[in-house]
Amino acid sequence: MENQPLIEQQKVIRQPKTHFKWGKNIALYVMLIPGIVLTLIFSYLPMGGLVIAFQDYKPWLGMLKSNWVQWDHFAMMFLRDDSVQIIWNTLIISSAKLTAGLIIPIVFSLLLNEVRQLFFKKTVQTLVYLPHFLSWVILGGILTDLLSSSGLINSWVEKLNHGKPILFLADGDWFRIIVVISDIWKEFGFATIVFLAALAGVNPSLYEAAEVDGAGRWKQTLNITLPAIAPIIVVVGTLSLGNILNAGFDQIFNLYNPLVYSKGDIIDTFVYRTGIISGGFSFATAVGMFKSVIGFILIALAYWSSGKFANYRIF
């Protein structure tokens, strides 16, 4: 038994380049299996269903017998008057969310990192990520009440605005702002966790050295902390780019109304109305496929550029 480590070591010495230690790592591979199987079943197998995007799908005929209509559903999506509008709405809302959703957690975690009072730090951390666990159905109701013409916010606004309320959720421009702000408020705390973890991993000796060289907190943040967490920022940014066409169905669906269709109707709410309410499965699938293809291209691009410009690679 005691010899075992020795033998292992010898093997390592004999074959220093390979990392595949079948005998030693078998437990790890076995643990990998459920993940792989689940991915296959739930992520790859359903891709077969994409064929209905090219069919006039009828549930009782199934994927094999439904009529083929080639690109009709894609054509229908782009021939609509409002399709450009909907795609723009989606891009504007989601890119605002992505940008703010990246910057605010970074700034917040940098600030939190400077706090030396541990109890305060932990309390704040817990408080800011709590909203993440609320559902949009509940938050939607609360927001509608808060922002209504006789709501709390408007009782302040009226004092500044000559007694006139602002109809936040009935005005397209305000609607976008509300959607972005409320989403950031809900999610930034949760996003902070990753960055705080990265910050905890920065080698303290770097800071000590910098202090010896006479760098203040600000210089340390700029020259040590930010470069140290840059790879994480790139990963989070790259991964979130794949969601550029997801502007947040739950949230918008619970807040929107016909008055803000022109500024707030996004691809997902549109798919819900056509696909689920009106029973156009094929059409909804076509739109979903379009979204996925764009998302895939964006991730690939972002990954490629992060490799090229930030020298960051996962694979």
Next chain:
Amino acid sequence: MLDRPKKSLMVLLILILSFSVFTACSKETNSNNAGQNSSPEASKAPEAVTEDNFSKGKFDPPVTITTSGCTNSAYVFKNGETLENNVHTKWAKDRLGIDIKYNWVTADDQCSTKIRLALSSGERLPDVMRMHDQNLINDLIEADKLMDITSAFDQYASEELKAIYNQDPSYWYGAARDGKKYGIPILNFSLQNDPLMWVRQDWLEQLNLQAPTTFDELEVVMDAFIEANLGNVKKPVGMAVGIKNGYATWMSDASWIFGGYGVIPGYWNKWNGASELQYGSIRPEAKEALAKMNEWYNKGYISPDAGLSDESKASELFTNGSSGFIFGPMWMAGWPMRDVLQQNNPDAKYKAYPVPSGPSGKSGLHGSPIPDGALMISKDFKHIDALILYLNTLAAGAIAKDGEFMYGWHEDYDYTMIDGKPSYNGDDVPGGQVYPEKYFLMQAPLDPYHELNLMKKIANNEPIDSPRDQVTAENIKTDEAARIRYETDLMAEAQKDRGLHNLYTGAATKTLLEKGEALKKIEGETFSEIIYGKAPIDNFDSFVKKWSDLGGVQLTSEVNDWYKSVGGK
């Protein structure tokens, strides 16, 4: 050096492959199981014609009817019962020899999805399925999964059942296709969802005002209510209206504003003597109504939040004392009036009146359809005679003068006997009141006009023969809620000629499936923007043009073709 990782990779691949084979196998066995489950039933020789059983009124040996159950959080049970096993399933088995089996029980909102899944996976459907989703009914008919029960209905249905269903051919439009009946329609009470004008009666009395009968009078009363602010709120509004989900809605309705000009938006009818069915939202009358709503919005009669409020949200304006008017159906007397308004303010009094008439002297409201979904019958069902026997028995029970159902469905469930007299008070029933109707395959067939006729009889002091109805009549004298219900019923009856109906109740046409959402979207956008004053009223004309160009013309002709095909005049 490299072959080792390669080898391990191979092993990994083999492992993955073998897993996928494993899953594929298990899938196959699953479907095999499913096949085995259904095949014995399917291959069971159809039982010898059970004509005897039908006339005997009991099936021996018992036959099975499978169905699907939809529950929600409001379902309460007693005595440890479940949907699958309860007082009603026992009764059906003992009394009729019918074994009610549930293939699945799921939440309300999952019901249609579950049937769609069964449909696409080729799973055997339940024998009878309660459905309210017209698109799903159409899909099932088109998929040839349903049984034509036309002749069976003629053969087995009792006189009572036939009398209920044959009084108006439009009851069958949803559940039939090309003259073939595929299911038993579920019928609402007549006028059940017609909007009435609910007013804060105590405010009217305090300000010494009369209930308005025209739009002009309504404006005067709304002004007085806003001025007086008897609810003592920060921002009183004229009326509680919510237009987020449309204009003809189930509560906080706005259709009567359009009705005052003679149309209902979203409804198909021969408006003001047109020769064919037209879409209400594109008629010039709708433009006038929108101009009026814009005026009312500017005057503060319509809340700035109306566009974001659904039916319940908007009703809060009435129940929290911001507004003295709300338009909704007769059953609002219970909820939200008694349950919310009077909880908030025990002194609040409310009363329903007919909706006021528009500037043209007309008044109108969205008529509520009587058929509301149907009990659809699967093609593989073997015992249609048993089902109709069941429905015959329930139809007779609902109006029974004597016998087991004379006071209610099951003693100590929906009613209890106290000193030889029935009580329907929930507090009296030992173990709590539980309505057995929810265990039924579908609600007991009852003449849609039954309640209104009863109320008229009570009003005219005519004799009432059914004990259940006698109790209703007595309750009106003693119980506040029952009395308001009675008055409201009569009020709805009084305005029944003003109901403007949607004559298009059939399957979604091709254009509606393809373009329906786009058409609805521009309508919702244009209407809200005009009311909020974000767009000039003349945008209505460009909306009409856009609507027609986008497929509206074709839709109109398809709807008219459908209407002719069902024999509409």
